[in-house]
Structures are given as structure tokens and as C-alpha cells.
Amino acid sequence: DPGSTSSEGSSGGDAISVGFSQVGAESGWRAANTKSIQDTLTKDAGFDLKFSDAQQKQENQIQAIRSYIAQGVQYIAFSPVVETGWDAVLQEAKAANIPVILTDRAVDTADTSLYVTFIGSDFVEEGKRVGQWVSDNLGTEPINVVELQGTTGSAPAIDRKQGFEDATKDNANIKIIASQTGDFTRDGGKKVMEGFLQANPDIDVVYAHNDDMGLGAIEAIEAAGKKPGVDIKIVTIDGVKDGMTALADGKINYIVECNPLLGPDLAKIIKTLHDGGTVEPRIVTQDGAFDQEQAKAALPDRQY
Numbered sequence: 001d002p003g004s005t006s007s008e009g010s011s012g013g014d015a016i017s018v019g020f021s022q023v024g025a026e027s028g029w030r031a032a033n034t035k036s037i038q039d040t041l042t043k044d045a046g047f048d049l050k051f052s053d054a055q056q057k058q059e060n061q062i063q064a065i066r067s068y069i070a071q072g073v074q075y076i077a078f079s080p081v082v083e084t085g086w087d088a089v090l091q092e093a094k095a096a097n098i099p100v101i102l103t104d105r106a107v108d109t110a111d112t113s114l115y116v117t118f119i120g121s122d123f124v125e126e127g128k129r130v131g132q133w134v135s136d137n138l139g140t141e142p143i144n145v146v147e148l149q150g151t152t153g154s155a156p157a158i159d160r161k162q163g164f165e166d167a168t169k170d171n172a173n174i175k176i177i178a179s180q181t182g183d184f185t186r187d188g189g190k191k192v193m194e195g196f197l198q199a200n201p202d203i204d205v206v207y208a209h210n211d212d213m214g215l216g217a218i219e220a221i222e223a224a225g226k227k228p229g230v231d232i233k234i235v236t237i238d239g240v241k242d243g244m245t246a247l248a249d250g251k252i253n254y255i256v257e258c259n260p261l262l263g264p265d266l267a268k269i270i271k272t273l274h275d276g277g278t279v280e281p282r283i284v285t286q287d288g289a290f291d292q293e294q295a296k297a298a299l300p301d302r303q304y
């Protein structure tokens with residue numbers, strides 16, 4: 001329809017339809033990630049974005065992806081809540097010739113032809129960086145560590161556990177005395193930490209797989225009459241506003257960043273594919289890290 005004038009898209013062509021299946025709304029990281037995607041894949045930028053929230057349930061994501069296939073969207077992007085169990089639905093997308101882009105979290109499949117690319121952070125590396133910091137700064141004397149794991153079966157929970165263990169296993173001072181999932185939520189972190197505090201009188205360090213669970217742990221520690229960041233040290237991953245604020249306030253001791261702003265890269269990938277180009281099968285997001293002083297300096301300019 002070359003004669004029509006359209007307010008949608010600068011290219012003047014039809015909008016590119018994209019179905020995005022989000023994990024849920026479990027954390028500050030997720031909120032920033034959703035905002036980045038919705039703010040970038042706009043009508044003005046040439047996209048017709050269909051967005052759904054799976055409330056941390058794989059069956060909801062599979063249903064959303066099937067509905068995107070049925071609607072005939074041009075691209076599907078999703079952040080898989082867990083690593084396994086995707087082959088069947090991804091084969092359906094492939095059979096329908098709809099390219100799939102993984103954002104944030106990986107799937108565990110032998111068939112890498114089921115998706116075009118995976119963009120997101122290196123979670124093993126994040127866990128290693130936290131573990132290395134704990135080993136260097138706190139593991140100079142014997143310490144008992146409790147771990148608040150992310151969602152069971154999710155790539156970041158598996159990889160961040162692994163990375164931390166890799167980086168601390170040679171330090172005989174570091175003992176991980178308890179490890180349990182808090183589902184990446186503030187409430188989950190608080191409840192699990194309450195149980196840890198009741199069962200263990202001698203906790204030195206909390207390793208939380210994300211800021212929100214660390215923030216929940218702060219509440220539990222304060223309720224138990226102890227000082228978070230001082231009596232019990234806390235290390236986390238993400239670097240969202242609330243986490244960085246607690247770090248600057250001395251309640252968290254160290255945060256390794258995980259960048260949630262994946263919207264611009266996702267838009268670029270889709271445009272490239274749409275123009276007939278190719279993209280790398282793995283695109284790794286770059287992350288920083290902050291101690292308390294660095295958090296104070298970085299906070300004023302933080303976008304999320």
C-alpha cells in the first residue's frame with residue numbers, strides 16, 4: 001500500500017509484529033526490564049508489540065507463545081522462566097517460520113536451531129564476581145554463609161549458585177550452611193531468611209541471588225534485632241534502585257550489576273533480522289559492580 005501515509009514507524013512500512021512473553025513481575029529488575037522493552041518496541045519505532053506476563057509459570061508462557069504463533073506474529077521473544085521443557089513449543093514456532101529471540105534467560109536444549117540468538121548477562125560470571133568479593137573481603141576469617149536462591153530451575157538461579165561455589169570452593173574459611181529458594185521476590189527472601197535466622201544462631205553473610213531477596217532479608221534481620229550490613233553482611237546481584245539505595249545506606253555490602261535494559265538491543269536484533277541481516281547466536285550484556293562508596297557515587301544517575 002505505497003500510497004498510504006502511516007503514523008506508525010519511521011520506515012513507512014507496516015509495523016513489525018512481535019510477541020513478547022515475560023516471566024512475571026517478581027522483582028525490581030523485572031519491572032525495569034519490562035519498561036525497557038515496552039518503551040523501545042513502540043509504534044513510533046515501527047513495532048506492534050504484544051506483551052504478556054506469565055506470573056512465573058511455564059505453562060502460561062507456553063500458552064502465550066502458542067497464541068502468538070496462532071496470531072501469526074513475525075517475531076517471538078521471551079525470557080524463559082525455567083531452563084528446560086521448551087523444545088515442543090519452540091519446534092512449533094520453527095515450523096511456523098517465526099524466529100525466536102531469547103532475552104535475559106537461556107533455555108537448555110540440544111537443538112540450538114530453535115532460537116536465533118540469546119541476549120543477556122553471563123550469570124555464572126555474576127556469581128563468581130560476588131564469590132570472589134566475599135572470599136577477598138570477608139573470607140579472611142571463618143564465615144557461615146546462607147544463600148537465597150532464585151526461582152528453582154531458572155538459568156540465573158542455577159548459574160549464580162554455580163559461579164559463587166566455583167569462586168569460593170578453595171577458601172576453607174567459607175562455609176555455605178543453608179541454601180533455599182526465595183523465588184526472586186522480596187517476600188520470599190524475607191520468609192526464607194526468617195527460617196534461616198531461627199535455625200542458625202551464627203550467620204555471618206547472606207548471598208542473595210537478587211536485590212529483592214536481599215531487601216527481604218534486611219527486613220528479617222532487623223526484625224530479629226540485628227544490623228544488616230554490619231552484624232550480618234549481605235551481598236546481592238542486580239543493582240536496581242532499591243538495592244543500590246540499601247547499599248549506599250550500609251545495609252548491603254556489595255552488589256554485582258545485572259543490566260535489565262535489554263529493549264534497545266532487542267529492537268536492534270529484530271530490525272537487523274527484518275532487513276535480512278544476521279546476528280550473533282550469543283550476545284552478552286556487560287555488567288558493573290558496586291561497593292558502598294561506589295553506590296553513593298552512582299545512585300544519582302541510575303536509570304532504574
Ligand code: GYE
Pocket residue numbers: 026027028029030104105156184209210211212237238258
Ligand atoms: O536477576 C531477578 C529477576 O533473570 C536476570 O530475574 C533475571 C533475574 C533477576 O527476577 O531480579
